[in-house]
Amino acid sequence: MRINKVIAFCFLSLGTSCSSMFHVIDNYIVCNEYDNNQLDCNPAYKDSPFVEYVKSVMWNSNTIVVNQQLPDGYHNWFFVIAKCDTLHCHCQDSLLGPFSQEERDSILAVRGIDTLKMERKVWRTPY
Numbered sequence: 001m002r003i004n005k006v007i008a009f010c011f012l013s014l015g016t017s018c019s020s021m022f023h024v025i026d027n028y029i030v031c032n033e034y035d036n037n038q039l040d041c042n043p044a045y046k047d048s049p050f051v052e053y054v055k056s057v058m059w060n061s062n063t064i065v066v067n068q069q070l071p072d073g074y075h076n077w078f079f080v081i082a083k084c085d086t087l088h089c090h091c092q093d094s095l096l097g098p099f100s101q102e103e104r105d106s107i108l109a110v111r112g113i114d115t116l117k118m119e120r121k122v123w124r125t126p127y
Contacts, residue, residue: 028040038054042090065079076099077099078095078099079099079107080093
């Protein structure tokens with residue numbers, strides 16, 4: 001049942017150009033459009049977090065860590081931070097970044113986030 005809701009969300013919010021998608025948490029998905037993985041939330045919500053060229057995501061109930069790999073091979077890191085206790089697409093969660101790997105590591109340390117305890121998904125990139 002959940003898969004059907006997520007597929008319906010993908011078609012309703014992103015159109016039929018979403019060739020594949022992965023449900024992260026709440027209504028956050030990574031959708032593949034033209035070999036460009038995109039982290040998105042329901043675009044109907046104002047200021048919804050959006051990141052293109054997603055290589056990987058790690059997440060727990062209140063944080064998403066996004067590794068962006070640009071076509072030139074350069075990596076950036078982004079954080080989606082829950083505004084409330086948990087991530088909710090419609091609650092104006094904050095998108096922070098881009099950050100370098102060193103800045104990412106510093107933020108993880110300051111916030112006390114153990115990435116070994118986070119769920120994760122990695123994609124193969126076309127370049």
